[in-house]
Amino acid sequence: MAAILTDDVLEQARHGDSGALTAIYQNLAGPVHGYLAAKGLEDPEAAAQEVFLTVFARLADVTGGVAGLRKFTFSISHARMVDATRARARAPRIVEYEPAVDPRVETSPQDELLAQLESGHLAQALDSLVSDQRECVMLRIVAGMTIDETADIMGKSAGSIKQLQRRGLLSLKKTLEEVDGDD
Amino acid sequence: MTEPEQNSFDLDALLEDAGAADDARLRGAVESLHAAGSLPAPRPTGALADLLDGRKTAAEAASAAGIATDADAEADNVLGFDPAKPRKRRGGGAVTGGMTVVALAAAAGLAGVAAADVAPRAAAPVVSVTVPPGELEHEPERPNIDATKAPEPEPERVVKRTPAPTPTPEPVQQPAPAPEQVPVQEPVKKPDKQEKVLNPGQPASTMPKTVKMGSKSNGRGKKHGRTPGR
Structure with missing residues (x-):
């Protein structure tokens, strides 16, 4: 069980306390990992660790207490995701890996998540969303960001985030109805 | 000591905002997504x-x-991290972009003019001639010119011409006689017709009342006299 994240823990982490750093990591690494995995990054575990290395190296820049730390962490995650998406667009296309035929593979949380997504056609429904709608839904639902935090991370107004969230959910509902109706 | 951070996710409120509070399929999907954050x-x-x-x-x-832990390098990718900190503005972007557009337009214009001046070589037809064997066995005749020897100046040529025979003067012909003058016939006054003086006591007017033309004096036919002053 991870320690509860408080402003005092944040202050201790700023002074390099390894216990406080571990507490931050244990509290936020799961949502960051899930967020990056749901976004389809090839190696979300490695990306999540890079995010926290960046966050810990720049703890002095964080303002706003624990809420500011969460927003800052997901801002870094969002930037990493954007960089990874651009890098993936520039990289040559790689043949899809087939984990079913690889005997070395054992189930990981990412696999469980993806299997859960695929079983309910959720991944297909998420792909049907516009980029901003998908990002808004991810930050609001997976990362648990508030409207204002999501607006700050995406560089939009709170009203725009509400519209994106509403339209994203309606589009998600429509796509799920279509996908499930085909079965 | 501050309060621990509470998760702001509220499924019911989220679905109500979207107007889909009763949609079980969407609720299940959102719960699955939220579970991804609990990895x-x-x-x-x-x-x-x-x-x-x-x-x-x-x-x-x-x-x-x-x-890289450079704060400036990372801040460009992190949106809304510190609203109080003004984001760096890189000046000159619009000017540079405008100059680039003008330069590209000028280059395109010059290229278009240059392309219009070039003869359409690519469109020229290619003529392929097949010469049957033996056709070129006989070398074409060429003048034997010694290229090492300077050509001698040609002497001035004198063209001798036999004098042309002097034409015998023909006898001067007499000029053709001048055409005879056609005598102008004077209007013949008929003796039986006397000029009638209208106003004997007045001087004669320069405009006669009646002008009579000779009927056959000019060969143009008869003209009707006119009576001015009417």
């Missing part, structure tokens, strides 16, 4: 493990992992 933290490895174990500082661990 366990991945086991730290490498530089992060060293940092969390206290073997390295944060800067050392980031440097070992090859992660």
Whole structure:
């Protein structure tokens, strides 16, 4: 069980306390990992660790207490995701890996998540969303960001985030109805 | 001591905002997505493990992992991190872009003019001539010209011409007789017709009342006299 994240823990982490750093990591690494995995990054575990290395190296820049730390962490995650998406667009296309035929593979949380997504056609429904709608839904639902935090991370107004969230959910509902109706 | 951070996710409020509070399929999908945020933290490895174990500082661990910790470099990718901090504006973007557009337009214009001046070589027809064997066995006759020897100046040529025979003067012909003058016939006054004086006591007017033309004097036919003053 991870320690509860408080402003005092944040202050201790700023002074390099390894216990406080571990507490931050244990509290936020799961949502960051899930967020990056749901976004389809090839190696979300490695990306999540890079995010926290960046966050810990720049703890002095964080303002706003624990809420500011969460927003800052997901801002870094969002930037990493954007960089990874651009890098993936520039990289040559790689043949899809087939984990079913690889005997070395054992189930990981990412696999469980993806299997859960695929079983309910959720991944297909998420792909049907516009980029901003998908990002808004991810930050609001997976990362648990508030409207204002999501607006700050995406560089939009709170009203725009509400519209994106509403339209994203309606589009998600429509796509799920279509996908499930085909079965 | 502050309150622990509460998760702001409220499924019911979220679905109500979207007007789909009663949609069980959407509710299940959103719950699955939210569960993705509850994944366990991945086991730290490498530089992060060293940092969390206290073997390295944060800067050392980031440097070992090859992660740039320059705040300015990272801030460009992090949206809304510190609203109080003004984002850097790189000046000259519009000017540079405008100059680039003008330069490209000028280059395109010059290229178009240059392309219009070039003869359409690519469109010229290619003529292929097949010469049957033996056709060129006989070399064409060429004048034997010694190229090493300077050509001698040609002497001035004198053209001898036999004098042309002088034409015998023909006898001067008499000029053709001038055409005989056609005598102008004077209007013949008929003796039986006397000029009638209208106003004997007045001087004669320059405009006669009646002009009579000779009927056959000019060969143009008869003209009717006219009576001015009417």
